[in-house]
Amino acid sequence: xxxxxxxxxxxxxxxxxxxxxxxxxxxxxxxxxxxxxxxxxxxxxxxxxxxxxxxxxxxxxxxxxxxxxxxxxxxxxxxxxxxxxxxxxxxxxxxxxxxxxxxxxxxxxxxxxxxxxxxxxxxxxxxxxxxxxxxxxxxxxxxxxxxxxxxxxxxxxxxxxxxx
Amino acid sequence: xxxxxxxxxxxxxxxxxxxxxxxxxxxxxxxxxxxxxxxxxxxxxxxxxxxxxxxxxxxxxxxxxxxxxxxxxxxxxxxxxxxxxxxxxxxxxxxxxxxxxxxxxxxxxxxxxxxxxxxxxxxxxxxxxxxxxxxxxxxxxxxxxxxxxxxxxxxxxxxxxxxxxxxxxxxxxxxxxxxxxxxxxxxxxxxxxxxxxxxxxxxxxxxxxxxxxxxxxxxxxxxxxxxxxxxxxxxxxxxxxxxxxxxxxxxxxxxxxxxxxxxxxxxxxxxxxxxxxxxxxxxxxxxxxxxxxxxxxxxxxxxxxxxxxxxxxxxxxxxxxxxxxxxxxxxxxxxxxxxxxxxxxxxxxxxxxxxxxxxxxxxxxxxxxxxxxxxxxxxxxxxxxxxxxxxxxxxxxxxxxxxxxxxxxxxxxxxxxxxxxxxxxxxxxxxxxxxxxxxxxxxxxxxxxxxxxxxxxxxxxxxxxxxxxxxxxxxxxxxxxxxxxxxxxxxxxxxxxxxxxxxxxxxxxxxxxxxxxxxxxxxxxxxxxxxxxxxxxxxxxxxxxxxxxxxxxxxxxxxxxxxxxxxxxxxxxxxxxxxxxxxxxxx
Amino acid sequence: xxxxxxxxxxxxxxxxxxxxxxxxxxxxxxxxxxxxxxxxxxxxxxxxxxxxxxxxxxxxxxxxxxxxxxxxxxxxxxxxxxxxxxxxxxxxxxxxxxxxxx
Numbered sequence: 124x125x126x127x128x129x130x131x132x133x134x135x136x137x138x139x140x141x142x143x144x145x146x147x148x149x150x151x152x153x154x155x156x157x158x159x160x161x162x163x164x165x166x167x168x169x170x171x172x173x174x175x176x177x178x179x180x181x182x183x184x185x186x187x188x189x190x191x192x193x194x195x196x197x198x199x200x201x202x203x204x205x206x207x208x209x210x211x212x213x214x215x216x217x218x219x220x221x222x223x224x225x226x227x228x229x230x231x232x233x234x235x236x237x238x239x240x241x242x243x244x245x246x247x248x249x250x251x252x253x254x255x256x257x258x259x260x261x262x263x264x265x266x267x268x269x270x271x272x273x274x275x276x277x278x279x280x281x282x283x284x285x286x287x
Numbered sequence: 288x289x290x291x292x293x294x295x296x297x298x299x300x301x302x303x304x305x306x307x308x309x310x311x312x313x314x315x316x317x318x319x320x321x322x323x324x325x326x327x328x329x330x331x332x333x334x335x336x337x338x339x340x341x342x343x344x345x346x347x348x349x350x351x352x353x354x355x356x357x358x359x360x361x362x363x364x365x366x367x368x369x370x371x372x373x374x375x376x377x378x379x380x381x382x383x384x385x386x387x388x389x390x391x392x393x394x395x396x397x398x399x400x401x402x403x404x405x406x407x408x409x410x411x412x413x414x415x416x417x418x419x420x421x422x423x424x425x426x427x428x429x430x431x432x433x434x435x436x437x438x439x440x441x442x443x444x445x446x447x448x449x450x451x452x453x454x455x456x457x458x459x460x461x462x463x464x465x466x467x468x469x470x471x472x473x474x475x476x477x478x479x480x481x482x483x484x485x486x487x488x489x490x491x492x493x494x495x496x497x498x499x500x501x502x503x504x505x506x507x508x509x510x511x512x513x514x515x516x517x518x519x520x521x522x523x524x525x526x527x528x529x530x531x532x533x534x535x536x537x538x539x540x541x542x543x544x545x546x547x548x549x550x551x552x553x554x555x556x557x558x559x560x561x562x563x564x565x566x567x568x569x570x571x572x573x574x575x576x577x578x579x580x581x582x583x584x585x586x587x588x589x590x591x592x593x594x595x596x597x598x599x600x601x602x603x604x605x606x607x608x609x610x611x612x613x614x615x616x617x618x619x620x621x622x623x624x625x626x627x628x629x630x631x632x633x634x635x636x637x638x639x640x641x642x643x644x645x646x647x648x649x650x651x652x653x654x655x656x657x658x659x660x661x662x663x664x665x666x667x668x669x670x671x672x673x674x675x676x677x678x679x680x681x682x683x684x685x686x687x688x689x690x691x692x693x694x695x696x697x698x699x700x701x702x703x704x705x706x707x708x709x710x711x712x713x714x715x716x717x718x719x720x721x722x723x724x725x726x727x728x729x730x731x732x733x734x735x736x737x738x739x740x741x742x743x744x745x746x747x748x749x750x751x752x753x754x755x756x757x758x759x760x761x762x763x764x765x766x767x768x769x770x771x772x773x774x775x776x777x778x779x780x781x782x783x784x785x786x787x788x789x790x791x792x793x794x795x796x797x798x799x800x801x802x803x804x805x806x807x808x809x810x811x812x813x814x815x816x817x818x819x820x821x822x823x824x825x826x827x828x829x830x831x832x833x834x835x836x837x838x839x840x841x842x843x844x845x846x847x848x849x850x851x852x853x854x855x856x857x858x859x860x861x862x863x864x865x866x867x868x869x870x871x872x873x874x
Numbered sequence: 875x876x877x878x879x880x881x882x883x884x885x886x887x888x889x890x891x892x893x894x895x896x897x898x899x900x901x902x903x904x905x906x907x908x909x910x911x912x913x914x915x916x917x918x919x920x921x922x923x924x925x926x927x928x929x930x931x932x933x934x935x936x937x938x939x940x941x942x943x944x945x946x947x948x949x950x951x952x953x954x955x956x957x958x959x960x961x962x963x964x965x966x967x968x969x970x971x972x973x974x975x976x
Binding site: 844859 | 969972974975
């Protein structure tokens with residue numbers, strides 16, 4: 124059952140991802156990103172990581188993609204279709220990506236070809252909470268500081284110089 | 288102040304040599320060795336000896352050096368400290384040569400003399416001819432000293448010792464003896480300016496006149512004569528060397544006398560005359576007999592006296608008039624001014640020239656007759672060398688008289704020819720003779736310079752009688768006839784106001800241009816080749832190393848395209864490649 | 875469910891992201907492709923965490939990755955805005971100011 128769900132979500136994710144990198148309208152690419160991220164959240168759910176799936180939707184789809192759309196607006200992204208891909212380099216990039224896929228895939232299959240995931244009941248939020256606040260407290264705090272730094276940095280970078 | 292110290296030191300040192308000679312006079316011949324160091328089978332060390340030859344040479348060196356040092360007190364005012372110091376060093380080196388009993392010790396003195404000669408000829412180094420003359424003298428004598436050094440090696444190894452007093456010609460094989468003495472002869476030919484290395488001596492005349500008197504008349508150039516006299520047993524045992532020496536000497540004496548007849552400057556005439564007289568000494572030595580040796584040494588002593596005197600007189604002319612060229616001096620003699628203003632100089636120079644020419648009664652007459660007599664003895668016994676030497680010396684005696692009278696007349700007397708013989712020295716530029724120099728301020732040199740002149744003039748007369756007079760009347764008459772034979776043409780040419788100088792003699796037989804073409808041009812060409820090789824071959828590699836770096840960095844620069852996509856692609860490809868590599872290595 | 879299924883999905887998503895980063899001209903689309911890559915990493919982490927049942931380390935790390943992605947895209951878009959102000963466009967291929975002329 125979960126396998127089927129996972130496969131469906133995975134297929135949707137792949138299709139949407141391809142459309143993200145291929146689409147000729149930028150805003151459409153951003154919207155296809157939403158679909159892709161949502162599908163990945165579904166995959167998370169099928170892997171018994173409900174909390175992560177929820178956080179994915181909240182943060183990624185809710186905040187990050189919105190930020191991307193705002194940036195597109197601020198940089199006057201054109202709404203007409205554009206041949207955006209870098210000509211001459213895209214076949215080369217495709218080859219590189221394919222080779223990488225081959226290597227990684229081969230490695231993965233060779234290593235974990237015969238493993239199986241057992242289905243698990245019960246929520247994961249408790250487990251994650253315990254982990255974060257027992258074993259990963261320091262990285263948690265550091266991440267907070269990092270977020271603060273990113274916030275300040277973003278503000279500092281985007282300030283216009285005041286002409287005196 | 289330093290100049291005064293050196294002046295005093297110079298005079299004191301030369302007087303000390305005289306004292307030394309006086310103390311050694313009459314002492315038994317003796318040798319002392321010190322600082323011996325064994326090298327294989329041989330011993331190289333220092334050694335000194337004394338015998339009558341040593342005392343004689345020390346006396347000569349002492350007297351001439353004293354005269355020169357005293358004379359220089361009045362003559363030289365430019366850089367006196369270095370001058371007096373170098374003359375003192377030179378004198379010390381000559382003493383080393385004279386007292387040495389070890390061949391290497393002698394070589395040390397020999398070489399130091401050459402170095403001092405170079406430094407002293409170049410004393411007026413602001414003048415170009417002084418610099419080039421000094422280098423030429425040094426190079427030619429040094430070149431000859433290579434032969435000298437190898438001669439020492441050959442003789443020393445062949446005889447098993449480097450001590451002069453232990454060299455026994457009977458114990459050395461004939462081949463080694465001839466080779467060694469011939470090589471030593473090369474050194475002597477260079478140092479005493481014989482053919483073919485004779486051209487440096489006339490070009491050494493830009494040096495101060497007292498230096499010319501000391502080094503290039505009395506002592507250094509006579510060191511060659513001294514060497515052969517010292518090693519006479521060894522030289523006399525080799526027939527080949529004596530024959531070669533005779534040929535060289537006879538050729539030189541005639542060539543030099545002819546060149547002296549065509550020279551137009553007082554010092555140059557005297558320089559060629561020195562070469563010629565040295566050749567006479569060598570020809571006497573080449574006879575191989577004890578009388579020959581005695582005659583040669585006698586002539587050396589008298590020559591030191593009168594040639595030293597003549598050079599010092601030339602120095603007075605330079606000092607008082609400003610030039611020793613006949614073309615300049617003639618303007619002063621126009622009213623007999625030179626003769627009357629510089630009376631002492633005139634008298635002493637007359638004495639010197641008379642002694643050089645061999646006028647009867649003067650010392651040169653006696654010494655030259657001794658040489659002719661020794662040659663006659665050999666010729667009488669049927670020796671070809673003796674005949675050749677005899678004829679050459681007679682011919683040279685006539686030529687010597689010719690150029691001496693020529694010099695004397697043209698310097699001090701106005702020619703009775705029409706218009707003072709315009710054109711004899713001025714190369715056809717008649718107008719060049721007409722400006723009258725200011726002769727009112729002309730006066731004789733200070734007494735400091737005149738006293739040595741008088742002393743040497745006295746010596747030029749008296750030295751002939753010191754050895755006791757034994758004269759062969761026939762030879763005396765013959766030599767007097769030769770003097771007249773040479774003097775009369777000079778007188779008649781002067782009377783007519785003509786001075787014919789054949790081009791060959793004026794160009795000095797073209798030896799200098801020949802050396803230029805044979806030696807200087809190839810060396811310069813080789814130097815240019817070396818510079819070009821260094822610049823274009825080795826330098827090219829060096830520059831290429833730099834250029835390689837530049838090219839490599841230019842190639843690397845092309846990676847910086849500024850395009851983020853290029854960088855990222857390169858990074859990803861790099862990671863992929865590393866992963867593949869890791870997998871390949873790992874498996 | 876076989877483990878390789880999520881793993882292969884992660885590989886595919888990652889490589890699509892690589893292609894997008896290398897081939898897309900607009901900087902913001904490059905950033906979006908980069909998000910795809912991060913998601914692939916997250917999927918990997920969660921899959922392994924589901925395979926090893928004892929701890930929730932993988933999911934924790936996935937949360938951390940999401941946080942980092944948020945911080946990074948905030949700063950990245952600020953830089954994109956600066957690029958836009960300086961050049962008037964956000965074309966990564968055309969912004970070659972750091973080129974070294976030989």
